[in-house]
Amino acid sequence: MTATPDTLARAIGTPLDRIEGREKVTGAAKYAYEYQAENMAYAEPVQAQIAKGAIRSVDTTETLAQPGVIAVIWNENAPKLADDADGELALFQSRRVAYRGQYVAAVVAETPEAAREGQRLLRMEYDEESHDVLLREGHPKLYTPEKVNPNFPAELERGDPDGALASAAVSVDVTYRTPAFHNNPMEPHATTALWQGGDLILYDSNQGAPANRDAIAGVFDLPPERVRVISPHVGGGFGSKGTPRPNAVLAAIAAKVVERPVKVAVTRQQMFAVTGYRTPTIQRMRLAADADGTLTAISHEVVEQTSTLKEFAEQTAVVTRVMYAAPNRRTAHKLARLDVPTPSWMRAPGECPGMYALESAMDELAVAAGIDPIELRARNDSEVEPESGRPFSSRNLVGCLREGAERFGWAGRDPTPGARRDGKWLIGTGVASSTYPAYRRAAQASARAEPDGTFTVRVGAADIGTGARTALTQIAADALGTSPANVHVEIGDSALPKAGVAGGSMGTASWGTAVHRACRALLSGDGNEAEADTSDEIEQQKKLARHGFGAQFAEVRVDSDSGEVRVPRLLGVFAVGRIINPKTARSQFIGGMTMGMGMALFEESVMDAEFGDYLNRDLAQYHVPACADVHEIEAAWLDEDDDELNPMGSKGIGEIGIVGTAAAIGNAVYHATGKRVRELPIRLDRLID
Numbered sequence: 171m172t173a174t175p176d177t178l179a180r181a182i183g184t185p186l187d188r189i190e191g192r193e194k195v196t197g198a199a200k201y202a203y204e205y206q207a208e209n210m211a212y213a214e215p216v217q218a219q220i221a222k223g224a225i226r227s228v229d230t231t232e233t234l235a236q237p238g239v240i241a242v243i244w245n246e247n248a249p250k251l252a253d254d255a256d257g258e259l260a261l262f263q264s265r266r267v268a269y270r271g272q273y274v275a276a277v278v279a280e281t282p283e284a285a286r287e288g289q290r291l292l293r294m295e296y297d298e299e300s301h302d303v304l305l306r307e308g309h310p311k312l313y314t315p316e317k318v319n320p321n322f323p324a325e326l327e328r329g330d331p332d333g334a335l336a337s338a339a340v341s342v343d344v345t346y347r348t349p350a351f352h353n354n355p356m357e358p359h360a361t362t363a364l365w366q367g368g369d370l371i372l373y374d375s376n377q378g379a380p381a382n383r384d385a386i387a388g389v390f391d392l393p394p395e396r397v398r399v400i401s402p403h404v405g406g407g408f409g410s411k412g413t414p415r416p417n418a419v420l421a422a423i424a425a426k427v428v429e430r431p432v433k434v435a436v437t438r439q440q441m442f443a444v445t446g447y448r449t450p451t452i453q454r455m456r457l458a459a460d461a462d463g464t465l466t467a468i469s470h471e472v473v474e475q476t477s478t479l480k481e482f483a484e485q486t487a488v489v490t491r492v493m494y495a496a497p498n499r500r501t502a503h504k505l506a507r508l509d510v511p512t513p514s515w516m517r518a519p520g521e522c523p524g525m526y527a528l529e530s531a532m533d534e535l536a537v538a539a540g541i542d543p544i545e546l547r548a549r550n551d552s553e554v555e556p557e558s559g560r561p562f563s564s565r566n567l568v569g570c571l572r573e574g575a576e577r578f579g580w581a582g583r584d585p586t587p588g589a590r591r592d593g594k595w596l597i598g599t600g601v602a603s604s605t606y607p608a609y610r611r612a613a614q615a616s617a618r619a620e621p622d623g624t625f626t627v628r629v630g631a632a633d634i635g636t637g638a639r640t641a642l643t644q645i646a647a648d649a650l651g652t653s654p655a656n657v658h659v660e661i662g663d664s665a666l667p668k669a670g671v672a673g674g675s676m677g678t679a680s681w682g683t684a685v686h687r688a689c690r691a692l693l694s695g696d697g698n699e700a701e702a703d704t705s706d707e708i709e710q711q712k713k714l715a716r717h718g719f720g721a722q723f724a725e726v727r728v729d730s731d732s733g734e735v736r737v738p739r740l741l742g743v744f745a746v747g748r749i750i751n752p753k754t755a756r757s758q759f760i761g762g763m764t765m766g767m768g769m770a771l772f773e774e775s776v777m778d779a780e781f782g783d784y785l786n787r788d789l790a791q792y793h794v795p796a797c798a799d800v801h802e803i804e805a806a807w808l809d810e811d812d813d814e815l816n817p818m819g820s821k822g823i824g825e826i827g828i829v830g831t832a833a834a835i836g837n838a839v840y841h842a843t844g845k846r847v848r849e850l851p852i853r854l855d856r857l858i859d
């Protein structure tokens with residue numbers, strides 16, 4: 171191959187339209203539930219009606235008499251799964267019930283309607299035990315886990331935070347609460363399953379076909395090459411599709427039992443039980459500072475929940491180890507195992523709830539010290555990652571705060587709460603920092619030169635609505651020295667070169683590196699095909715701390731009679747290396763910021779202690795921002811040249827947009843009203859006495 175890539179125009183940095191945009195808007199793009207096969211059957215899960223106990227008996231008579239019903243599957247007749255299968259995926263392996271809504275049986279029928287009617291007619295008897303579903307401070311079951319996700323120490327302490335707090339010129343000691351949040355991607359989880367010989371094929375909605383293939387193969391005790399997962403288009407995930415969900419296992423079990431292809435679609439209602447959620451948190455924040463605002467101690471102690479099925483420990487306080495310098499530090503997590511579904515990955519796990527607490531507390535400290543909140547943050551910026559002492563590959567937090575202040579019009583802000591008014595509306599502005607790690611994971615890719623002069627690039631990546639397919643096309647085009655129009659990128663299939671999930675905001679960095687290397691290997695080699703495996707580079711990354719940073723600004727209007735909060739303006743400024751595609755990047759940022767608005771004002775999964783479950787069951791009860799809630803929302807970014815990252819010089823952008831937004835809005839609400847609401851969401855009843 172010969173080409174001169176460096177002399178051609180770069181595709182990276184241009185606002186290329188989504189490659190699959192037309193397919194999506196015309197309905198041609200196929201999602202998991204839309205794949206057809208001969209002789210399709212439909213499975214409908216039956217969900218536990220108790221929060222703890224065991225199934226005593228199942229009477230299938232009426233269900234099996236229902237026209238169209240083919241089978242009822244439960245513990246008595248279900249295929250045996252691997253002994254070490256994940257508790258959330260070990261469907262029908264036990265009569266025990268670990269939480270209300272758990273899949274405990276399924277009805278398979280000729281049509282979805284018959285399956286649902288059969289499900290309605292199924293008679294299940296339970297031996298119910300008393301349950302415990304409510305997280306609270308001082309819960310007797312609280313314990314310190316060994317690690318928090320993915321592999322951080324649960325507790326770290328340096329110096330003498332209590333001593334520093336006791337002798338501080340200025341301090342805050344406050345507790346913030348966040349409720350459970352449910353991910354709710356637009357496309358509910360769905361799977362179409364087929365067995366061919368002993369091989370399993372799944373059309374499934376997930377965040378990474380190869381990783382999901384491996385996990386499903388494990389559940390069925392199959393070698394990975396006997397399972398194929400196909401997922402070219404996915405309608406959002408936000409973490410809830412990072413690992414397989416019970417629907418994928420159910421479809422495969424049902425297809426095995428009835429020896430036909432089977433579809434399973436999780437309903438919006440079921441999503442509140444079986445597709446993951448973010449743990450509620452109780453976060454005690456203590457900050458101590460000198461009179462000039464220099465932090466002397468930071469203590470961040472978190473209480474959160476997991477299930478009895480497995481431990482999932484959100485890394486809520488870990489971000490505090492990254493943010494501000496202070497000699498005396500404590501970060502700690504405690505968990506309670508409750509009779510609830512297992513919490514899971516959701517939108518910047520750890521950073522999102524943790525930065526809500528830290529950045530709200532920083533605002534409270536700024537008020538207590540009489541210092542501008544931007545100056546307070548700038549004063550406590552750190553040259554090195556505070557906890558580890560590692561240098562940053564780049565850290566432009568202060569640059570983002572200053573640029574944001576300029577764009578937002580921060581100068582001259584009167585910090586007095588309630589000072590600005592427009593009729594009955596109280597107006598306030600708030601700021602918060604944002605951050606997210608710039609991770610990278612091993613990936614493989616291949617590149618092939620086609621006889622017609624185009625290129626085919628293959629990588630087991632996922633585009634869950636982010637624009638990943640488009641970004642990878644741009645990366646490949648630059649590496650090949652050709653136009654994006656000449657590059658065809660294949661993703662979303664476990665048969666492609668192995669790559670990690672679209673998660674942890676590391677997709678583009680991980681897949682893009684492998685794609686870049688494969689394309690360069692193709693150019694420098696003799697053949698018409700080349701492969702790359704970037705696993706060896708990952709270890710070297712640990713020498714430096716790699717994080718994106720940002721600053722979130724919010725303006726709010728609060729109705730002084732009703733407490734209604736409006737958000738006329740949001741601005742996020744980010745320093746995240748090089749932006750591959752400004753159009754899709756902007757969508758990522760403002761999408762995250764919109765979710766942050768949801769977290770601040772609307773989203774709340776309400777646990778009923780008696781009933782033993784979350785009460786919300788749909789988007790009428792679980793509120794997310796609608797178009798009318800989102801007014802002016804802008805994202806900007808600094809040029810950041812960081813050559814310690816990857817060949818593209820990029821940091822992840824999928825999750826940083828949500829981090830800090832809720833704190834910025836909460837801080838603006840305080841500025842508008844003088845009321846510090848320390849429990850999300852900031853509902854009007856929490857603002858009005």
Ligand code: MOS
Nearest residue numbers: 409516517673674
């Ligand atoms: Mo994202 S919550 O890391 O899939």
